[in-house]
Amino acid sequence: MSSRRTAVVMGSLVAASFSTVLILSGTAGAQDEGPASGKGGKVVDEAPSGVELTTLLPGRISVDNSSEKTAITATVKNEGTKDSGRIRLLVVGFDGLVVKSVEGCSAIAEKDLPEGSNSGFACPLDHLAAGESKSYAVDATYDLGKTGKICLPVQTGDGKKTFWQQGPVPFGTTNPSPDAPATPLLLGTDNEPAGPGGKELPRTGPARELLPLGAAGASLLAAGAAGLWWSQRRSGVREG
Numbered sequence: 001m002s003s004r005r006t007a008v009v010m011g012s013l014v015a016a017s018f019s020t021v022l023i024l025s026g027t028a029g030a031q032d033e034g035p036a037s038g039k040g041g042k043v044v045d046e047a048p049s050g051v052e053l054t055t056l057l058p059g060r061i062s063v064d065n066s067s068e069k070t071a072i073t074a075t076v077k078n079e080g081t082k083d084s085g086r087i088r089l090l091v092v093g094f095d096g097l098v099v100k101s102v103e104g105c106s107a108i109a110e111k112d113l114p115e116g117s118n119s120g121f122a123c124p125l126d127h128l129a130a131g132e133s134k135s136y137a138v139d140a141t142y143d144l145g146k147t148g149k150i151c152l153p154v155q156t157g158d159g160k161k162t163f164w165q166q167g168p169v170p171f172g173t174t175n176p177s178p179d180a181p182a183t184p185l186l187l188g189t190d191n192e193p194a195g196p197g198g199k200e201l202p203r204t205g206p207a208r209e210l211l212p213l214g215a216a217g218a219s220l221l222a223a224g225a226a227g228l229w230w231s232q233r234r235s236g237v238r239e240g
Contacts, residue, residue: 034059035225036075039188040169045161050082051131055089057153062182064141070142070185074102074152076125077133084128086157091138092120094168096146096191098194103137117151117168124157145193147172177229 047053056075058210063070076089090108093099098119105123113120123136142148151167172191177183185191 034186036073037187038166040071040168041152041164043163044165045163047080048082048085050080051078051084051163052080053078053084053087053128053154053164055154055164056133057150057152057166057169057187059187061171061185061187063144063185064182065144065178065180068141068143070140072138072150073135073139074150075135076123076128076132076152076154078128078130081130084129086127087125087128087163088155088157088159089123089125089134089136090120090151090153090155091123091136092117092151092153092168093140094118094149094151096143097143097148097171098143098205099138099150100141101139106134114151142171142185144176144178144191147191148185170238 025083037059038056041054044151054077056077058073061070068139074091075087076087078084087094089105091099091102091105092108092114096119099121100119100122102123105121107217108120108122125134128134140150145171149170151154151165151169153162153165155162169188171185171187172189173185174189175185176192178194
């Protein structure tokens with residue numbers, strides 16, 4: 001075999017090995033989030049016939065202990081047999097979890113945020129075909145000295161109906177690691193800060209701020225509100 005041909009073959013092998021490393025590294029990174037979950041999700045208003053909308057959040061996220069930054073993948077799915085029509089996904093933060101940005105989405109004005117929340121983004125979708133899903137990269141911060149919750153409602157494009165709502169569902173840990181570079185948090189777990197008195201979490205708003213799961217949510221439904229927690233005076237969230 002000529003030296004030139006040998007060099008080409010060796011170069012191809014190196015490139016193939018490099019590609020394999022990249023694929024394996026990418027897979028490992030994706031697995032860090034754990035399996036996606038619809039935990040805390042519920043149907044609110046009835047969707048059109050053949051449309052079945054749900055959402056997914058990672059089962060695990062990681063918070064940098066120095067910067068408090070974290071990344072979350074929010075996914076909306078149409079598990080039905082027909083196109084969804086014009087809809088929007090909202091990504092809303094509560095307590096210690098503050099949503100800083102959502103790729104391709106617009107910030108919700110402070111005056112239009114749901115009661116008890118601190119941040120939110122609206123992600124309009126012209127349509128979501130049957131069996132299809134769309135994922136959004138969410139950048140957030142998490143104050144590990146507090147509880148932290150996220151909420152994903154799926155609404156009509158004009159916000160008058162909420163077909164599905166996941167949360168507000170907590171991310172947290174009962175085994176904090178303040179000396180580690182990052183703290184892993186699990187979906188559906190109330191956060192327990194490290195240090196003396198860690199079980200006494202700060203209260204930063206209405207009691208538990210889980211309006212959709214309590215009497216406040218029920219009263220909103222009885223009054224004919226569009227969603228479980230979307231207050232009547234804030235139901236008209238502007239689209240970006």
